Amino acid sequence: MTTAAGPMPVAPPGSPRHPLDPDPTRATKARAVFALGLMGALTGLLIGGVVPATVALQLARQARREAYASEGFLTGAAWLRRGESLAWTGLALAAVTVVAAVVVGVIRLAEAPYGHDFAPNVD
Incomplete structure (x- = not known):
């Protein structure tokens, strides 16, 4: 193993990080989680929001x-x-829709002769 010739870069005094450390970047999955959570929240009442919310x-x-x-x-x-809070909102809306559909079905069944x-x- 060989090393590069020349002196190693020296961090300025008071600097918390080493000069060879990579720059902080935003995780690409963070944007995907937010987008999927938003889709889950927007389509939660239609039950279709369960899939993007779960993936998020x-x-x-x-x-x-x-x-x-x-x-x-x-x-x-x-x-x-x-994104996580939007995904949980989408799952909660889907659950509310399922419970409401079950209640309406039971009431209609009870009213039948x-x-x-x-x-x-x-x-």
Whole structure:
């Protein structure tokens, strides 16, 4: 293994990071989590929001794990938090829709006539 010739760069005094460290960048998964969470929240009442919301929550777990492993060089925690909250909102809206549909179905079933409805001339 060979090293580059010349002196190593020296960090200015008071600098918290080494000059060879990479620049902090926003995680691309953070934007994806936000976009999927927004789609999940907007389509949550139509039950279709369950899929993007679930994918957003899975991506958020991966993005948090990668951000932790990067030791602070991946940013975007605010986008992750917003995306996760929107995804949970979408799942809650889908659950409310399912519960409302079940309640309406049970009420309609309870109002239906019980037994056979024979003609008036049948004993």
